[in-house]
Amino acid sequence: MTYTTGMDPKGPIPVSLFFTCLADAFSPGVCSATVEVLERFGATVRVPLSQTCCGQPAFNSGNRKEARAMARKFLLSFPDDGPIVTPSGSCAAMVKHGYPVLFRDEPPTLARARAVGERIYELSQYLVDVLGVTDPKSDFSGTVTYHDSCHLRRGLGVVSAPRKLLRAVPGVEFIEMEESDRCCGFGGVFSLKNPQISCKMTERKVERILATGASYVTSGDLGCLLNIGGLISRIGYPVKAIHLAEILAGKTAGKGGAG
Amino acid sequence: MELNANAFGRNARKALLDKTLQAALGRTTERFLAHRDAAVAAFPEFERTRERASRIKLDVLDHLDTYLLRFIEEAEKRGAIVHVARDAAQAREIAARIARDEGVTLAVKSKSMASEEISFNEALQGAGVTVVESDLGEFIIQLAGEAPSHIIAPAVHKSRQEISSLFERHLGGPRTDSIPELVGMARRHLRAKFLSAGMGVSGGNFLVADTGSVVLVTNEGNGRLGTVLPRVHLAVVGIEKVIPRMSDLPTFLRLLPRSATGQAISSYVSIVTGTRRAGDPEGPERMHILLLDCGRSAILEGKYREILKCVRCAACLNVCPVYQSVGGHAYGWVYSGPIGAVLTPLLVGLAEAVALPDASTLCGACADVCPVKIPLPDFLLELRSDVREQGLKTPGEIAAMKGYAGVMRRAGLLEAIERIAGVLGQFFTKGKGIGGLPYPFSGWTERRDFPAPAALPFRKQWKIRRGVTR
Ligand code: SF4
Numbered sequence: 001m002t003y004t005t006g007m008d009p010k011g012p013i014p015v016s017l018f019f020t021c022l023a024d025a026f027s028p029g030v031c032s033a034t035v036e037v038l039e040r041f042g043a044t045v046r047v048p049l050s051q052t053c054c055g056q057p058a059f060n061s062g063n064r065k066e067a068r069a070m071a072r073k074f075l076l077s078f079p080d081d082g083p084i085v086t087p088s089g090s091c092a093a094m095v096k097h098g099y100p101v102l103f104r105d106e107p108p109t110l111a112r113a114r115a116v117g118e119r120i121y122e123l124s125q126y127l128v129d130v131l132g133v134t135d136p137k138s139d140f141s142g143t144v145t146y147h148d149s150c151h152l153r154r155g156l157g158v159v160s161a162p163r164k165l166l167r168a169v170p171g172v173e174f175i176e177m178e179e180s181d182r183c184c185g186f187g188g189v190f191s192l193k194n195p196q197i198s199c200k201m202t203e204r205k206v207e208r209i210l211a212t213g214a215s216y217v218t219s220g221d222l223g224c225l226l227n228i229g230g231l232i233s234r235i236g237y238p239v240k241a242i243h244l245a246e247i248l249a250g251k252t253a254g255k256g257g258a259g
Numbered sequence: 260m261e262l263n264a265n266a267f268g269r270n271a272r273k274a275l276l277d278k279t280l281q282a283a284l285g286r287t288t289e290r291f292l293a294h295r296d297a298a299v300a301a302f303p304e305f306e307r308t309r310e311r312a313s314r315i316k317l318d319v320l321d322h323l324d325t326y327l328l329r330f331i332e333e334a335e336k337r338g339a340i341v342h343v344a345r346d347a348a349q350a351r352e353i354a355a356r357i358a359r360d361e362g363v364t365l366a367v368k369s370k371s372m373a374s375e376e377i378s379f380n381e382a383l384q385g386a387g388v389t390v391v392e393s394d395l396g397e398f399i400i401q402l403a404g405e406a407p408s409h410i411i412a413p414a415v416h417k418s419r420q421e422i423s424s425l426f427e428r429h430l431g432g433p434r435t436d437s438i439p440e441l442v443g444m445a446r447r448h449l450r451a452k453f454l455s456a457g458m459g460v461s462g463g464n465f466l467v468a469d470t471g472s473v474v475l476v477t478n479e480g481n482g483r484l485g486t487v488l489p490r491v492h493l494a495v496v497g498i499e500k501v502i503p504r505m506s507d508l509p510t511f512l513r514l515l516p517r518s519a520t521g522q523a524i525s526s527y528v529s530i531v532t533g534t535r536r537a538g539d540p541e542g543p544e545r546m547h548i549l550l551l552d553c554g555r556s557a558i559l560e561g562k563y564r565e566i567l568k569c570v571r572c573a574a575c576l577n578v579c580p581v582y583q584s585v586g587g588h589a590y591g592w593v594y595s596g597p598i599g600a601v602l603t604p605l606l607v608g609l610a611e612a613v614a615l616p617d618a619s620t621l622c623g624a625c626a627d628v629c630p631v632k633i634p635l636p637d638f639l640l641e642l643r644s645d646v647r648e649q650g651l652k653t654p655g656e657i658a659a660m661k662g663y664a665g666v667m668r669r670a671g672l673l674e675a676i677e678r679i680a681g682v683l684g685q686f687f688t689k690g691k692g693i694g695g696l697p698y699p700f701s702g703w704t705e706r707r708d709f710p711a712p713a714a715l716p717f718r719k720q721w722k723i724r725r726g727v728t729r
Contacts, residue, residue: 021667024677024717025681025716032720047718049670051670052670058664059640060621060643061656062616062643062646063656063660066660066661066664070664070668073667101637150623150624155623182622182624183580183622185580185620187619189617190619191703194271194618196271197275201584201620230703230707231706231707231708233707234694
């Protein structure tokens with residue numbers, strides 16, 4: 001077996017962590033896990049403390065004035081060069097694709113937004129595509145199935161990186177679910193405005209998860225996991241919704257799951 | 260067709276409880292999707308063809324007036340009479356006048372979404388003309404007094420048993436659950452209509468500018484019968500359906516059936532070019548083409564112009580998890596699914612369909628399958644922003660957004676709120692999920708738990724780790 005650490009031979013790489021407001025408030029364990037994994041692969045993690053939310057809830061609900069205010073704040077919070085890594089496909093997609101829309105009539109900000117968009121990565125994307133990690137060196141064990149979050153898969157085109165990592169964790173038995181790329185019904189404001197349709201979609205997702213017989217469902221987006229985990233917890237199924245970062249950090253314990 | 264788009268939420272809830280609909284929706288959309296995926300996989304040039312189709316359509320949008328004028332000129336040269344309607348009322352007026360002038364009392368019609376837009380059947384009935392739908396699906400829902408719920412499969416929401424009792428009631432046939440027998444009953448009934456109708460009415464999938472032809476793509480051949488048997492043919496088509504050249508047609512004929520039903524080629528492609536000439540064995544003696552603007556030229560001027568590239572293949576409906584959950588009627592007008600969520604507000608006015616742009620999770624599956632690359636999710640987002648700009652958002656939502664932005668602009672304030680929420684959350688929920696929250700979260704927690712806020716948010720944890728005080 002070959003071990004590639006992906007560690008930069010030139011020394012530590014400074015990486016800025018965008019921890020996301022959702023993880024900050026509801027699953028801080030996901031943020032610590034992200035830090036742990038990044039440090040394991042040679043990064044010095046910087047955490048700008050003035051960051052809050054990327055503005056996606058405002059943007060996706062059509063409230064661009066507020067979204068722009070959030071986006072400006074974000075741009076100010078991440079002024080340095082170097083990669084920005086986040087444990088969220090949808091927040092990364094927001095910065096990359098949403099900001100250029102928000103600032104399309106404001107050329108100077110647009111240029112800055114584009115530059116930040118170039119620097120932002122979702123965790124698995126950064127590990128695999130940038131650092132070339134092939135062995136995540138995690139000690140997680142269990143049967144795991146993976147849900148493609150829409151924004152990670154379609155927004156950022158990240159499909160194989162999380163799967164590669166999961167398959168490479170020695171204790172993980174990876175089981176692909178049917179319709180893994182089908183929306184779980186969260187959609188942020190959608191789940192508030194159309195809760196019944198949202199739930200119907202979540203139920204179908206959970207059925208597919210249960211059909212795999214896996215003990216864990218994981219994903220690169222906390223939003224999906226809160227949604228899926230919320231249904232699982234209500235029904236009381238013996239499946240845990242857990243963020244990919246936590247698997248990569250090697251947290252088998254029940255605590256810290258997103259559900 | 261009656262407009263009821265703002266009742267999306269209510270319509271959707273009803274649809275979710277309709278067991279027959281739920282079963283029918285699952286069956287049909289999944290079958291179409293599986294066939295589509297297989298057809299696309301077996302067609303290596305799909306991506307290139309899609310790119311070309313999109314380019315041709317963009318060129319059409321850039322020069323729509325030129326191509327339309329050319330089309331009208333060529334069609335008239337070949338004996339067709341072309342009418343242009345600004346809006347639905349004018350279109351109805353023209354259609355009724357044509358029927359009256361041509362002395363028509365019975366018309367057979369093949370499926371056309373454009374004619375649904377203008378409530379064509381009512382207009383003709385008002386002029387004393389009986390209109391019989393000749394597409395099997397449309398025929399079924401006409402008997403049921405309903406509206407189509409899917410572009411390709413208009414009666415997707417009906418079960419075989421429902422169809423059987425409709426036929427028993429209206430056609431006087433024996434009750435049967437056998438599909439071939441049901442089809443036979445409809446066919447016998449419709450055949451007589453085809454033979455006695457004075458006018459055949461069709462839609463049009465494409466208008467070819469350089470030949471003046473109307474192209475019909477169907478699977479039942481009823482469109483062809485309707486253009487060949489009756490003395491008069493009337494085609495009702497949106498102005499955006501024009502394509503520059505006959506040589507562009509194959510590009511679209513490759514994409515449309517593959518995207519719609521997963522067929523490599525559809526059963527019937529009729530190219531109707533003008534009226535019957537001396538020596539022609541068949542064809543209409545008189546041909547009218549009714550071109551509908553009905554809001555399209557206004558769309559052309561604005562940021563949503565690419566929506567006019569749509570070829571009505573319904574691939575975006577089939578792949579849409581929201582459409583799959585609630586079906587077409589929930590969208591409350593002619594067009595449903597992602598294309599309906601964008602097109603309806605543009606055609607009928609945003610205030611009349613303000614609920615539709617929200618009828619999506621923005622999952623992006625629709626954009627993946629659209630054969631002409633319409634950025635449907637981007638348009639949904641744009642429309643949501645227009646809702647705010649046009650003052651159509653509820654004051655509650657605006658207030659909530661302002662509150663959110665006010666908090667999120669100050670990391671310190673956010674941290675303080677998180678701390679309070681964390682303490683309260685831990686106290687009331689003991690770290691478990693929250694089972695019931697007040698509005699607007701109440702719908703969410705009806706069948707799902709909401710996570711309890713963390714006792715120690717990450718920012719705080721990090722500050723502690725780094726020894727940051729403040
Ligand atoms: S928007 Fe695209 S996928 Fe949907 S019906 Fe039109 S052409 Fe087909």
